[in-house]
Amino acid sequence: MDTFLNACRSVIGATHVLTSAEDTAPYLTDWRRRYTGKACAVLKPADTQELAALVRLCNEHKVPMVPQGGNTGLVLGGIPDDSGKAVVLSLTRLNSIRHTDPVNNTITVEAGCILKNIQTAASDAGRLFPLSLAAEGSCTIGGNLSTNAGGTAVLRYGNTRELCLGLEVVTPQGDIWNGLRGLRKDNTGYDLRDLYIGAEGTLGLITAAVLKLFPQPKAQLTALAALRTPDDALRLLSLTQSYCVSSLTGFELMSGFCIKLVNQHFPSMRLPFAEEHAQYVLLELSDNESEEHAQAMLEHVISAALQQDLIQDAIVARSIAQSQAIWDFREHIPLAQAAEGKNIKHDVSIPISHIGDFIRTTDALLQQSFPGARMVTFGHLGDGNLHYNVAHPEQETDKSFLQKQTTVNRVVHDSVHQHGGSISAEHGIGALKRTEILRYKSDVEMQLMRSIKQALDPLNLMNPGKLL
Amino acid sequence: MDTFLNACRSVIGATHVLTSAEDTAPYLTDWRRRYTGKACAVLKPADTQELAALVRLCNEHKVPMVPQGGNTGLVLGGIPDDSGKAVVLSLTRLNSIRHTDPVNNTITVEAGCILKNIQTAASDAGRLFPLSLAAEGSCTIGGNLSTNAGGTAVLRYGNTRELCLGLEVVTPQGDIWNGLRGLRKDNTGYDLRDLYIGAEGTLGLITAAVLKLFPQPKAQLTALAALRTPDDALRLLSLTQSYCVSSLTGFELMSGFCIKLVNQHFPSMRLPFAEEHAQYVLLELSDNESEEHAQAMLEHVISAALQQDLIQDAIVARSIAQSQAIWDFREHIPLAQAAEGKNIKHDVSIPISHIGDFIRTTDALLQQSFPGARMVTFGHLGDGNLHYNVAHPEQETDKSFLQKQTTVNRVVHDSVHQHGGSISAEHGIGALKRTEILRYKSDVEMQLMRSIKQALDPLNLMNPGKLL
Numbered sequence: 030m031d032t033f034l035n036a037c038r039s040v041i042g043a044t045h046v047l048t049s050a051e052d053t054a055p056y057l058t059d060w061r062r063r064y065t066g067k068a069c070a071v072l073k074p075a076d077t078q079e080l081a082a083l084v085r086l087c088n089e090h091k092v093p094m095v096p097q098g099g100n101t102g103l104v105l106g107g108i109p110d111d112s113g114k115a116v117v118l119s120l121t122r123l124n125s126i127r128h129t130d131p132v133n134n135t136i137t138v139e140a141g142c143i144l145k146n147i148q149t150a151a152s153d154a155g156r157l158f159p160l161s162l163a164a165e166g167s168c169t170i171g172g173n174l175s176t177n178a179g180g181t182a183v184l185r186y187g188n189t190r191e192l193c194l195g196l197e198v199v200t201p202q203g204d205i206w207n208g209l210r211g212l213r214k215d216n217t218g219y220d221l222r223d224l225y226i227g228a229e230g231t232l233g234l235i236t237a238a239v240l241k242l243f244p245q246p247k248a249q250l251t252a253l254a255a256l257r258t259p260d261d262a263l264r265l266l267s268l269t270q271s272y273c274v275s276s277l278t279g280f281e282l283m284s285g286f287c288i289k290l291v292n293q294h295f296p297s298m299r300l301p302f303a304e305e306h307a308q309y310v311l312l313e314l315s316d317n318e319s320e321e322h323a324q325a326m327l328e329h330v331i332s333a334a335l336q337q338d339l340i341q342d343a344i345v346a347r348s349i350a351q352s353q354a355i356w357d358f359r360e361h362i363p364l365a366q367a368a369e370g371k372n373i374k375h376d377v378s379i380p381i382s383h384i385g386d387f388i389r390t391t392d393a394l395l396q397q398s399f400p401g402a403r404m405v406t407f408g409h410l411g412d413g414n415l416h417y418n419v420a421h422p423e424q425e426t427d428k429s430f431l432q433k434q435t436t437v438n439r440v441v442h443d444s445v446h447q448h449g450g451s452i453s454a455e456h457g458i459g460a461l462k463r464t465e466i467l468r469y470k471s472d473v474e475m476q477l478m479r480s481i482k483q484a485l486d487p488l489n490l491m492n493p494g495k496l497l
Numbered sequence: 498m499d500t501f502l503n504a505c506r507s508v509i510g511a512t513h514v515l516t517s518a519e520d521t522a523p524y525l526t527d528w529r530r531r532y533t534g535k536a537c538a539v540l541k542p543a544d545t546q547e548l549a550a551l552v553r554l555c556n557e558h559k560v561p562m563v564p565q566g567g568n569t570g571l572v573l574g575g576i577p578d579d580s581g582k583a584v585v586l587s588l589t590r591l592n593s594i595r596h597t598d599p600v601n602n603t604i605t606v607e608a609g610c611i612l613k614n615i616q617t618a619a620s621d622a623g624r625l626f627p628l629s630l631a632a633e634g635s636c637t638i639g640g641n642l643s644t645n646a647g648g649t650a651v652l653r654y655g656n657t658r659e660l661c662l663g664l665e666v667v668t669p670q671g672d673i674w675n676g677l678r679g680l681r682k683d684n685t686g687y688d689l690r691d692l693y694i695g696a697e698g699t700l701g702l703i704t705a706a707v708l709k710l711f712p713q714p715k716a717q718l719t720a721l722a723a724l725r726t727p728d729d730a731l732r733l734l735s736l737t738q739s740y741c742v743s744s745l746t747g748f749e750l751m752s753g754f755c756i757k758l759v760n761q762h763f764p765s766m767r768l769p770f771a772e773e774h775a776q777y778v779l780l781e782l783s784d785n786e787s788e789e790h791a792q793a794m795l796e797h798v799i800s801a802a803l804q805q806d807l808i809q810d811a812i813v814a815r816s817i818a819q820s821q822a823i824w825d826f827r828e829h830i831p832l833a834q835a836a837e838g839k840n841i842k843h844d845v846s847i848p849i850s851h852i853g854d855f856i857r858t859t860d861a862l863l864q865q866s867f868p869g870a871r872m873v874t875f876g877h878l879g880d881g882n883l884h885y886n887v888a889h890p891e892q893e894t895d896k897s898f899l900q901k902q903t904t905v906n907r908v909v910h911d912s913v914h915q916h917g918g919s920i921s922a923e924h925g926i927g928a929l930k931r932t933e934i935l936r937y938k939s940d941v942e943m944q945l946m947r948s949i950k951q952a953l954d955p956l957n958l959m960n961p962g963k964l965l
Contacts, residue, residue, distance in 0.1 A: 132850035223691035382600035484952030
């Protein structure tokens with residue numbers, strides 16, 4: 030081990046080889062503080078060449094490698110196991126924005142760039158980089174790519190995979206693949222790019238990427254609608270899309286119980302409706318023309334929906350500030366939920382047409398097995414991604430209810446599967462859902478994935494124990 | 498061989514095992530009639546199960562398999578070699594539209610469905626399936642997926658890859674992978690879908706797919722602008738995108754020489770401009786609101802471009818008929834070119850910001866080596882895809898000039914590579930460009946592709962001699 034670490038020091042300098050408990054601690058515990066692993070060192074290369082040299086050393090000494098970006102993952106994908114054999118390869122020093130090309134609508138960034146900084150660089154060039162998620166101030170694009178992150182703008186712009194044109198990758202053997210192409214069309218072989226994206230660092234290390242930029246919208250405006258059922262929300266979605274097509278950038282469902290929780294824990298926050306309703310939808314338009322145009326579009330949709338009796342009440346924001354207030358409400362749901370106690374979270378997606386049935390069926394199944402369980406159902410209805418969270422019954426403590434997590438997961442995930450859905454819409458598999466997917470994936474699919482892993486990383490040194 | 502063919506007959510019925518020269522001929526010559534291969538039989542299974550059974554037989558008897566759809570490919574990807582050892586697996590009988598789900602905005606189709614029929618089924622459900630290309634009346638979606646076809650709507654909707662959510666695939670061993678998911682978000686493992694898409698049938702056979710549907714636009718309208726240089730065209734593209742964002746669905750460049758060729762061979766077709774110009778751009782908007790709204794947007798863009806001296810003249814269509822007339826002109830370029838004689842075609846893409854420089858540099862290089870060569874440059878400027886075709890000098894016959902194809906290709910492709918481009922934007926590699934890509938791909942990339950091929954098809958039975 031000393032030989033190995035000394036070789037690492039000679040490649041990247043002793044100050045970038047962290048071995049003390051104090052120095053390595055921030056890299057060994059996941060951000061929800063659920064698990065702490067061990068590592069023989071945390072290595073912080075300065076660039077792709079240094080990283081490739083480290084990977085070759087790891088090969089020589091058969092040292093497992095755990096790539097890490099901002100360490101904001103939710104499925105323990107960037108944390109080593111507790112054997113202490115692995116090194117953490119922290120990519121945070123690879124943080125240059127290499128090139129911005131507003132004519133080609135691309136930006137070339139290194140893996141360690143913080144998402145927020147990329148958004149800012151795009152904006153400085155008069156463009157939009159639409160990936161946006163809660164951790165954007167600390168997560169890195171390398172992690173976003175490796176987990177194919179989703180976020181709030183998927184409905185209009187797609188997942189991270191759809192936002193990337195080219196990659197630079199260090200292979201498990203320490204070779205550098207330069208696939209940094211800024212092309213919208215390129216049909217010259219297998220789609221290696223999309224194979225690395227979402228592979229959670231098990232097939233190689235993404236070191237840089239060419240990302241797509243978009244024109245900035247002229248205005249963003251929201252509306253809030255009150256309605257009876259998730260099925261009516263789906264009808265409202267179809268109606269809105271037929272009017273607004275790609276201008277619709279947000280369509281968030283919130284159950285009446287979510288709203289009650291916010292009211293209860295943040296009494297100053299009130300929805301501007303006289304009555305309580307069963308469901309609410311937040312709509313967001315990103316308009317090419319003006320705030321007035323966005324407002325007219327939203328009012329048009331809302332009045333059509335009222336006429337068709339799809340919604341009972343609605344407000345359209347008259348300003349950016351009012352739009353923000355509606356989003357604030359949406360963003361307070363997880364906070365209200367946390368204030369109510371710990372709960373069992375699910376990051377699932379369902380074909381949009383089955384969501385109504387999924388919610389009805391799963392609610393009933395949970396009520397049957399866990400009487401009094403309270404479903405905190407909200408999420409990005411427009412792309413089928415639900416935060417289907419389950420809070421403890423009032424007569425039970427959250428702690429006691431959390432003991433039943435495995436059984437609750439089973440009920441929810443089985444129902445997701447029966448409705449043609451996915452048990453991990455945007456968080457990935459990591460170490461956390463690794464056995465869970467075996468229940469839902471066919472042997473054929475698992476075997477295909479294992480063959481690819483074996484072909485590209487025969488020594489199983491890249492992030493072992495994750496995903497597969 | 499008889500044992501094998503008899504076994505095939507017992508699986509799919511004797512009438513679907515074609516062996517006579519007459520019966521097999523249509524499957525053995527490519528559609529541009531440049532090459533004829535041989536096969537021991539053409540097999541036409543009725544469904545995925547029959548196909549899987551045939552693949553297992555091919556494994557047992559070590560018979561190479563060449564998948565084929567509508568046989569409209571341009572790089573000999575679906576034609577067997579001349580050894581006569583392979584079977585052609587024709588998927589045209591797998592032609593059901595299995596399911597249309599307008600709420601989920603998806604359609605589930607079998608590989609042998611003709612593209613046009615899918616467009617019609619989508620339209621019947623009040624939705625748009627945007628993939629559109631010249632061969633749409635006879636090409637099949639299985640071929641579109643296997644070549645990741647591009648077409649005319651890439652600027653707004655992406656390539657075929659971006660239009661697909663899930664696949665059903667028969668593996669080279671004859672297993673069936675059911676990945677027919679209709680989900681916008683699903684992060685549960687390697688992206689097998691995108692690996693099969695564009696793999697040109699070398700990793701398995703795509704038998705069915707879940708495709709994305711979109712709202713139908715309310716109106717489509719075009720404008721035609723006359724300008725000085727490709728660089729001005731790029732400035733016009735940025736300007737248009739800043740006004741119209743995702744409403745811009747077409748942005749086609751045509752050089753003045755293209756227009757002259759059309760005038761010469763179709764004298765009744767005239768552009769409505771008083772003078773001749775060096776370059777022309779066709780703009781198409783797909784509008785969410787109305788024809789009037791589209792017209793106002795286009796007029797707004799055109800007047801801003803005139804004010805900035807980006808364009809010299811322009812017309813905005815006042816009706817669908819006028820729009821169609823502008824498109825007709827664009828579509829007559831290849832016809833005029835054919836009337837002028839055979840020419841050397843290139844299907845290339847370049848980062849949009851480098852296109853001006855690419856055209857200038859490559860024109861000069863070709864003039865230097867082939868004095869008098871006439872560049873017929875047009876294409877989808879909005880997604881960087883140029884048809885950079887080269888016609889014979891006036892003092893030379895087309896036949897004599899075609900002898901120089903390899904050298905001309907070399908000059909063009911080297912220049913494409915130097916400008917960060919791709920030598921196959923949308924047609925793929927097939928048998929035609931298989932050695933050509935070795936010049937431009939790194940060893941690392943080739944090795945990664947070969948490892949994947951070896952892992953998934955160790956016997957090299959799936960479309961051998963194509964792509965790799």
